[in-house]
Amino acid sequence: MTGSFEPKIVGILCNWCSYAGADLAGTSRLKYPANIHIVRVMCSGRVDPTFVLKAFELGADGVLVSGCRPGDCHYVDGNYKTMRRTPLLENLLRQMGVEPARFRQVWVSASQGEIFARIVEEMVKDLKEIGPYMRQGGEDLA
Amino acid sequence: MTERIGVYVCHCGSNIASVVDVASLAEKAKTWPQVVISRDYKYMCSDPGQEYIKKDIEEYGLSRVVVAACSPRMHESTFRRALEKAGLNGYLLEMANIREHCSWVTTDKQLATQKALNLTRAAVKRVVYHQPIVEREVSVNPATLVVGGGISGIQAALQVAEAGHLVYLVEKEAYIGGHMAQFDKTFPTLDCAACILTPKMVQVGDHPNITLLTSSEVTAVEGYVGNFTVTVREKPRYINPVECTGCGDCVAACVLKDTIPTDFDLGLSKRGAAYIPFPQAVPLRAVIDDKHCLLLNRKKCSMECVKACQRRAINFAQKDKYHTIQVGTIILATGYELFDAAKAPQYGFGRYDNVINGLQFERMTNASGPTQGKIVMKNGEEPKRVAILHCIGSRDANYQRYCSRVCCMSSVKFAHMVKDHTNAEVYEFYIDMRTFGKQYEEFYNRVLEEGVNFIRGKGAEVTKVDGQLVVRAEDTLLGAFREIPVDMVILNTALVPRHDAEHVAQVFGISRSADGFFLESHIKLDPVTTTTDGIYLAGCCQSPKDIPDSVAQGSAAAAQSLSVIATGKVKISPITASVNKELCAGCRICVGLCPFRSIQIDKATGRASINEAVCKGCGTCAAACPSGAITVLHFNDEQILAQIEGVLA
Numbered sequence A: 001m002t003g004s005f006e007p008k009i010v011g012i013l014c015n016w017c018s019y020a021g022a023d024l025a026g027t028s029r030l031k032y033p034a035n036i037h038i039v040r041v042m043c044s045g046r047v048d049p050t051f052v053l054k055a056f057e058l059g060a061d062g063v064l065v066s067g068c069r070p071g072d073c074h075y076v077d078g079n080y081k082t083m084r085r086t087p088l089l090e091n092l093l094r095q096m097g098v099e100p101a102r103f104r105q106v107w108v109s110a111s112q113g114e115i116f117a118r119i120v121e122e123m124v125k126d127l128k129e130i131g132p133y134m135r136q137g138g139e140d141l142a
Numbered sequence B: 001m002t003e004r005i006g007v008y009v010c011h012c013g014s015n016i017a018s019v020v021d022v023a024s025l026a027e028k029a030k031t032w033p034q035v036v037i038s039r040d041y042k043y044m045c046s047d048p049g050q051e052y053i054k055k056d057i058e059e060y061g062l063s064r065v066v067v068a069a070c071s072p073r074m075h076e077s078t079f080r081r082a083l084e085k086a087g088l089n090g091y092l093l094e095m096a097n098i099r100e101h102c103s104w105v106t107t108d109k110q111l112a113t114q115k116a117l118n119l120t121r122a123a124v125k126r127v128v129y130h131q132p133i134v135e136r137e138v139s140v141n142p143a144t145l146v147v148g149g150g151i152s153g154i155q156a157a158l159q160v161a162e163a164g165h166l167v168y169l170v171e172k173e174a175y176i177g178g179h180m181a182q183f184d185k186t187f188p189t190l191d192c193a194a195c196i197l198t199p200k201m202v203q204v205g206d207h208p209n210i211t212l213l214t215s216s217e218v219t220a221v222e223g224y225v226g227n228f229t230v231t232v233r234e235k236p237r238y239i240n241p242v243e244c245t246g247c248g249d250c251v252a253a254c255v256l257k258d259t260i261p262t263d264f265d266l267g268l269s270k271r272g273a274a275y276i277p278f279p280q281a282v283p284l285r286a287v288i289d290d291k292h293c294l295l296l297n298r299k300k301c302s303m304e305c306v307k308a309c310q311r312r313a314i315n316f317a318q319k320d321k322y323h324t325i326q327v328g329t330i331i332l333a334t335g336y337e338l339f340d341a342a343k344a345p346q347y348g349f350g351r352y353d354n355v356i357n358g359l360q361f362e363r364m365t366n367a368s369g370p371t372q373g374k375i376v377m378k379n380g381e382e383p384k385r386v387a388i389l390h391c392i393g394s395r396d397a398n399y400q401r402y403c404s405r406v407c408c409m410s411s412v413k414f415a416h417m418v419k420d421h422t423n424a425e426v427y428e429f430y431i432d433m434r435t436f437g438k439q440y441e442e443f444y445n446r447v448l449e450e451g452v453n454f455i456r457g458k459g460a461e462v463t464k465v466d467g468q469l470v471v472r473a474e475d476t477l478l479g480a481f482r483e484i485p486v487d488m489v490i491l492n493t494a495l496v497p498r499h500d501a502e503h504v505a506q507v508f509g510i511s512r513s514a515d516g517f518f519l520e521s522h523i524k525l526d527p528v529t530t531t532t533d534g535i536y537l538a539g540c541c542q543s544p545k546d547i548p549d550s551v552a553q554g555s556a557a558a559a560q561s562l563s564v565i566a567t568g569k570v571k572i573s574p575i576t577a578s579v580n581k582e583l584c585a586g587c588r589i590c591v592g593l594c595p596f597r598s599i600q601i602d603k604a605t606g607r608a609s610i611n612e613a614v615c616k617g618c619g620t621c622a623a624a625c626p627s628g629a630i631t632v633l634h635f636n637d638e639q640i641l642a643q644i645e646g647v648l649a
């Protein structure tokens, strides 16, 4: 694949755990690739599947959705709703020809700055391997 | 409608500016649609920084503000206030996090600058869709719930009660006091634990403003800061607390007397099914242990306790009681547990007699404990050589990485106690000696003079050679391996989160840090608040600490609670969901999804409606509504999509 390709990733993170976890990665001065752009929502349960579809449509190469670890949701069980929604969305993305590596849904707590940084690293590595989204057959879908 | 947007890029000293080209970012922002002014400044959060925003709002007639700086979790409220001072609604602000999410995690300046640009552009696109929002204010119920009756919970409860407000103190065990009640002497002053704790426990028991609920646990918490509704399950004591005088006649009469290993004495003594764990217990009432009582378990017992009780206080018909409590604030003080030394088998705990842990030693030295204060081996004889091992399960990559903060000092205390009570030689094995507190170094020096053998080197192993306990360790000062035969080994084990900490965190909706203790809002500047408004932390449930620090934190948590109570009103998040009745199809999908049961179908119209007082604005309903009828204030589709578009543009 093209060595210079820098994938653009949209990360939709819940305010209480994952966004705070990303903040912690920052305050701990951990280093991870600059490819991820974080959009904050109050709960991962707020992530409408259309946000993810729209991100791909607008040129994202990957989308990461992250919420509180199961059991730790600030809204009791908003993340369980996310958990149930994810397989449906993954199915839909597959049918649309979006490779599985482009969409990840994870749990990151407010204390897991390191895990957040590692997830971003992994995702960027995977995306660099498979290349930009649209050129990979995205045109056929349009 | 076109907006007039001001963009402010912060240097944060060199925190941002050393990686992100802030000047070019501010320049670039000027070219974006609807941006009328853009500046970069050394410290946006400083007074002059905020002054820029205020002046510009007035001079340039700004209608929206974007601040590219640190995390909104840090300074969103600061900048909202700045807007408000200039007459603009605080929600017409958006922050781009170009520090935590950008300059601090990126080394490449060009990539960092590009990312900061993307994040700021996204904020500009989003802020166009912001709407003014009026914050909701609710009145505060002045009562406080304190969970856990250890020293930190006791301190917090007394302080709130003394200020004239009602306190509910919920304790899981039948008695308050926590771990401190198990000690004989406390470092660094070596004053008697009971002498300083008992009066406080009695005060709690007697205080007109404190309702003490022992044998109780919180099972559910609803509501929000100012107005929590808490459900408490009180397990039966099988004793009528009004009649019981704590005389102990039932304890002496119980047919199981001296057969059940005690929790309080960590198995070093035995009790009956009817018991009072220590003479100063508060409340001083007997309790019947339903796990062991023959009548409660096998429905067969001669009920000697009932016969013995002249007050007719025993009542086997008692059932679980549920209490519903209304409070405005909550203080969690659930404490810690000791690391189970059997998980580090090299130390022989649970395998060899006379290998004990710190709390067992505490009980042994306590005059009202299982050995009446005598330090003795299992055979009843006094040990001649005693080893004290530090850091068992702490500062150890295999168990807990963190320092448990009290073990150096309690080890020094143990050494002193052994010297004080026996003629034994004492060998203390340590990695470092951490005597950081007030009067700690003095205490350490004092014990040094008592002739204790301090050996720098972690105890590696405890074995038995020909029936003799042997401690193996590397003496790093001598640079030699040592094998020291001893009669007794005291393992000073790590302080760990309680086994049910995860469950408790869930019930109260708070987070835990990586090591499992409850998570504070800010490790340095906000150590007693949680990210859930109105819920505070005190004592070892937040991290290991000694009694002085637990007490200080108990007071701090009480002060947080009291300041909310004193204000009488709190602002609660105005972010709530609402239903567009025109679009709602009445499909009910949202109804089942809401974690707070705040959505109902209107009987008359057949459409969904959201109770805003209950809604917490998570937005789960909005994400699921197939008709797109639900919007969430400040996190509506347009705003989120504009931001996504912004980062990708």
Ligand SMILES: Cc1cc2nc3c(=O)[nH]c(=O)nc-3n(C[C@H](O)[C@H](O)[C@H](O)COP(=O)(O)OP(=O)(O)OC[C@H]3O[C@@H](n4cnc5c(N)ncnc54)[C@H](O)[C@@H]3O)c2cc1C
Binding pocket: B147, B148, B149, B150, B151, B152, B153, B170, B171, B172, B173, B175, B176, B177, B178, B179, B180, B183, B185, B186, B187, B188, B216, B217, B218, B333, B334, B335, B336, B337, B338, B358, B359, B362, B406, B410, B413, B495, B498, B504, B538, B539, B540, B541, B545, B546, B547, B548, B550
């Ligand atoms: C061996 C040893 C010796 C020590 N010696 C000293 C010393 O000499 N000097 C010193 O300053 N410090 C000493 N410490 C530290 C001291 O024990 C702690 O600082 C102190 O006990 C912390 O108090 P706490 O209230 O936070 O927790 P705890 O004492 O653990 O009390 C917590 C209370 O909460 C209750 N609880 C738990 N969960 C729930 C729940 N879900 N609902 C209701 N109630 C609940 C528990 O039953 C308990 O009563 C020592 C520690 C150890 C291990």
Ligand code: SF4
Binding pocket: B239, B243, B244, B245, B246, B247, B248, B249, B250, B251, B285, B286, B308, B309, B310, B311, B312, B313, B314
């Ligand atoms: S239950 Fe009766 S016998 Fe037991 S302590 Fe209370 S008053 Fe005494």
Ligand code: SF4
Binding pocket: B576, B577, B593, B594, B595, B596, B597, B598, B599, B610, B614, B615, B616, B617, B618, B619, B620, B621, B622, B632
């Ligand atoms: S946003 Fe919706 S799902 Fe979340 S609390 Fe409010 S009504 Fe319930």
